[in-house]
Amino acid sequence: MNSRWNYRDLYYQALRIRMVEEEIIKIYSSDKVQSPVHLSIGQEAVAVGLCAVLTEQDMLFSTYRSHAFYLAKGGDLKQMMAELFGRLDGCCSGKGGSMHLSFPQVGFMGTSAVVASGIPNAVGAAFAEKMLGRGNLTLAVFGDGATEEGVYHESLNFASLHRLPIIFICENNQFAVHSRQHERQSYSLRKHVEAYAIETHHISQGFDFCEVASAFSDICNDFKESPRPIFIEVDTCRYMEHVGTGEDFYGGYRSAAEQAEWKRQDPLIKDEALKAELAPQIAIEINESIAFAEASPLPSYADVLKHVL
Amino acid sequence: METMSYRDALAESMHDALANHSNTVIFGQGVDDFKGTFGTTLGLAEKFGAHRVMDTPISEEGITGICVGAALNGLRPIHIHIRADFVFLALNQILNMAAKYKYMFGGHYNVPIFIRAVIGRSWGQGAQHSQSPQALFSHFPGLKVIMPSNAQSILESYRYLLSDYHGPVVSLEHRLMYDIQFDVDRANLRTGEQAIASYLAREGKDITIVATSIMVLEAVRVAKYLAEYGIDCEIIDVNSTTDIDQQLLLQSLEKTGRLLVADTSWVSYGVAAEINRLVLEHNPHLLKVPSKSLGMAPTPCPTAKVMEDMYYPNLAQFAQAIIAMVGASEGDIPLPNERSMSDVYKKFRGPF
Numbered sequence: 001m002n003s004r005w006n007y008r009d010l011y012y013q014a015l016r017i018r019m020v021e022e023e024i025i026k027i028y029s030s031d032k033v034q035s036p037v038h039l040s041i042g043q044e045a046v047a048v049g050l051c052a053v054l055t056e057q058d059m060l061f062s063t064y065r066s067h068a069f070y071l072a073k074g075g076d077l078k079q080m081m082a083e084l085f086g087r088l089d090g091c092c093s094g095k096g097g098s099m100h101l102s103f104p105q106v107g108f109m110g111t112s113a114v115v116a117s118g119i120p121n122a123v124g125a126a127f128a129e130k131m132l133g134r135g136n137l138t139l140a141v142f143g144d145g146a147t148e149e150g151v152y153h154e155s156l157n158f159a160s161l162h163r164l165p166i167i168f169i170c171e172n173n174q175f176a177v178h179s180r181q182h183e184r185q186s187y188s189l190r191k192h193v194e195a196y197a198i199e200t201h202h203i204s205q206g207f208d209f210c211e212v213a214s215a216f217s218d219i220c221n222d223f224k225e226s227p228r229p230i231f232i233e234v235d236t237c238r239y240m241e242h243v244g245t246g247e248d249f250y251g252g253y254r255s256a257a258e259q260a261e262w263k264r265q266d267p268l269i270k271d272e273a274l275k276a277e278l279a280p281q282i283a284i285e286i287n288e289s290i291a292f293a294e295a296s297p298l299p300s301y302a303d304v305l306k307h308v309l
Numbered sequence: 310m311e312t313m314s315y316r317d318a319l320a321e322s323m324h325d326a327l328a329n330h331s332n333t334v335i336f337g338q339g340v341d342d343f344k345g346t347f348g349t350t351l352g353l354a355e356k357f358g359a360h361r362v363m364d365t366p367i368s369e370e371g372i373t374g375i376c377v378g379a380a381l382n383g384l385r386p387i388h389i390h391i392r393a394d395f396v397f398l399a400l401n402q403i404l405n406m407a408a409k410y411k412y413m414f415g416g417h418y419n420v421p422i423f424i425r426a427v428i429g430r431s432w433g434q435g436a437q438h439s440q441s442p443q444a445l446f447s448h449f450p451g452l453k454v455i456m457p458s459n460a461q462s463i464l465e466s467y468r469y470l471l472s473d474y475h476g477p478v479v480s481l482e483h484r485l486m487y488d489i490q491f492d493v494d495r496a497n498l499r500t501g502e503q504a505i506a507s508y509l510a511r512e513g514k515d516i517t518i519v520a521t522s523i524m525v526l527e528a529v530r531v532a533k534y535l536a537e538y539g540i541d542c543e544i545i546d547v548n549s550t551t552d553i554d555q556q557l558l559l560q561s562l563e564k565t566g567r568l569l570v571a572d573t574s575w576v577s578y579g580v581a582a583e584i585n586r587l588v589l590e591h592n593p594h595l596l597k598v599p600s601k602s603l604g605m606a607p608t609p610c611p612t613a614k615v616m617e618d619m620y621y622p623n624l625a626q627f628a629q630a631i632i633a634m635v636g637a638s639e640g641d642i643p644l645p646n647e648r649s650m651s652d653v654y655k656k657f658r659g660p661f
């Protein structure tokens with residue numbers, strides 16, 4: 001445990017995210033959430049650890065697997081639930097759903113379902129930040145699969161060329177849908193990034209929110225002294241299937257045994273006492289968010305036509 | 310009245326955008342070099358700073374995505390492509406991100422990016438330097454697409470779209486028009502949404518020609534030619550393919566009863582199809598004779614001049630279509646003796 005960070009606070013946040021997603025699993029068969037969900041279960045500590053260091057002004061661009069980042073960055077839970085339920089009070093008025101969450105009030109700038117597409121957007125926001133003489137940090141969050149897209153290369157190149165104030169976060173869960181990293185990549189992730197003269201870091205204990213926060217905080221302090229592009233690979237583990245609410249060991253592409261070591265270290269599993277203590281309060285908040293979502297009006301055709309131009 | 314070239318109108322619009330809005334930036338390959346995007350960005354990096362007029366890596370998708378992100382965070386980026394064909398590399402960012410960012414996040418964001426893409430034509434531009442993608446971009450909700458056909462239209466539409474409009478725009482400029490001088494009436498520049506509205510380029514009573522970009526100029530030429538033989542053409546400049554003025558179109562057809570669409574691209578699934586849809590869904594009885602469409606041959610663009618001249622419609626084919634539609638007997642009106650429209654507009658030798 002790292003004393004610089006309040007373990008209990010971060011635990012609460014990580015548990016809250018997990019319990020929200022477990023509730024989504026529970027109600028998914030009711031068809032109240034009628035859209036694909038890409039669950040973050042297993043990856044919560046990455047979002048919680050990173051966002052513990054950020055301010056609401058710092059901008060974060062993320063992916064379709066973003067329930068954890070949305071909540072960790074400070075996105076409103078009630079509005080997220082209403083968004084999943086397709087209601088008007090959703091954070092994106094029901095237009096986005098699980099794959100397109102956004103909450104600009106806290107710098108949660110948007111998520112793309114098309115892999116890697118948000119990376120250049122983050123670089124552009126960092127460019128504007130530098131040009132307009134402001135000092136907020138921009139984060140591009142993506143998975144290991146996104147590094148195979150051409151636009152990732154274009155983004156790294158531009159960020160380095162102009163020494164932009166951006167931190168690239170690669171959440172490496174080893175899998176693109178069902179394909180392992182070594183089946184897809186001929187390069188070494190960080191060595192490849194270093195070829196762009198971008199400094200890299202590796203956080204291997206992605207299950208430990210305090211460890212993530214601590215390592216990221218050190219990097220950010222250094223970044224503030226000298227804003228520049230930085231790349232951080234954080235190892236993590238997706239417990240559930242790529243999309244949907246189940247486990248997928250039956251698919252044969254990975255085994256439960258592989259995850260066992262990770263789960264053994266997962267504080268949300270390991271620290272049962274704290275979980276028991278905090279869970280009831282979180283459950284109340286989740287129930288309230290569902291009640292809020294269900295009470296929210298359904299959009300009309302006039303709403304369908306809004307926000308195009 | 311003042312005259313001004315298409316190129317100078319573009320240069321003035323670029324200058325004014327930078328001068329009037331400190332958050333405007335220009336990105337593009339070679340925007341700061343000695344050619345300055347066909348002369349439309351010359352001197353701007355020197356005057357406004359290299360950080361506002363930036364040469365870019367050869368990364369169309371990446372730079373477009375960077376423009377989107379910069380727009381989300383307070384800038385108004387202009388991104389220039391010296392050939393529209395290269396924009397295809399950026400389709401993911403334009404269609405999946407820029408066109409949808411406002412909508413899919415429930416109106417939280419505006420994405421004021423302005424994409425300039427130049428359509429090539431003539432002098433062997435070939436299959437990948439000559440395409441006109443207005444139909445593609447106009448199909449996707451969320452974008453504005455303009456095809457200015459003269460200097461006045463550039464001054465009007467660019468001023469509006471670069472100052473008072475806050476969504477993504479694709480402007481398709483036509484390379485062949487860059488050196489043409491146009492009359493400009495500065496006292497009467499259209500403002501607001503009117504700046505991109507379709508308008509009557511010529512009044513007439515016998516036939517309605519609906520045209521885009523350089524085909525408006527061709528329509529004016531053919532109208533002038535046929536006027537000598539008593540055929541009176543009305544011409545509508547579409548101006549914006551996403552904001553076609555249906556009322557203007559229907560009013561014109563009530564008068565003429567004949568519709569000819571002249572577009573810079575292929576006919577199928579294009580502007581011609583859309584114009585016909587707007588008429589047919591409203592009142593098919595407006596048409597006294599079947600409509601016609603004039604566009605490129607249904608092939609990729611061939612490079613050899615002799616084939617290229619057959620690929621693009623020429624003035625004789627334009628006149629022939631009109632003569633047939635108004636019912637004049639062909640023998641009475643000689644067709645103009647002109648093999649290639651490009652030869653009329655081309656004021657250069659060598660690459661352009």
